[in-house]
Amino acid sequence: MKSSVLRLYQIITMLLICALLAPSIANAAPKPLDPGTVHVRIMKRGVNNWVALQENNGVQLFGRIIAIGDQSFTLQLHNDPQTTEIFYTDVVDLRTGGFTKGQTIFMVAGIGAVAGLSIWGFIHVHNLQNKPLEPPTPAFR
Secondary structure, eight states: OHHHHHHHHHHHHHHHHHHHHSOOOOSSOOOOOOHHHHHHHHHHHOTTOEEEEEETTSOEEEEEEEEEOSSEEEEEETTOSSEEEEEGGGEEEEEOOSOOHHHHHHHHHHHHHHHHHHHHHHHHHHHHHTSOOOOOOOOOO
């Protein structure tokens, strides 16, 4: 009886390990960016802010927004004095940077929790050191 239960646990364990190591597939494909979406996101980001983007020819750019137009916007690339005009129709991926509100809340809560636990640990250790010594209890016979 024990060996059959043990064998069952081994099989379940192996199945769980295989399930965890199996590659997962993406549930949703990223939405393609249309020129209107790119224009709105650039307008929200605003002039003198940094963006990273990928054009439909595979070129990746990182720069500061200098000007925003109806059909295109102008970037000043990092360490380049020249400006580059980017058409909204050429952008396939746009990263405007920064943290989302949820990420910010998670980081603040995490930092607060770590700080609180550190302070509690420091106080706990020092309270243990200041605890008066007690005589050992007699052994029971």
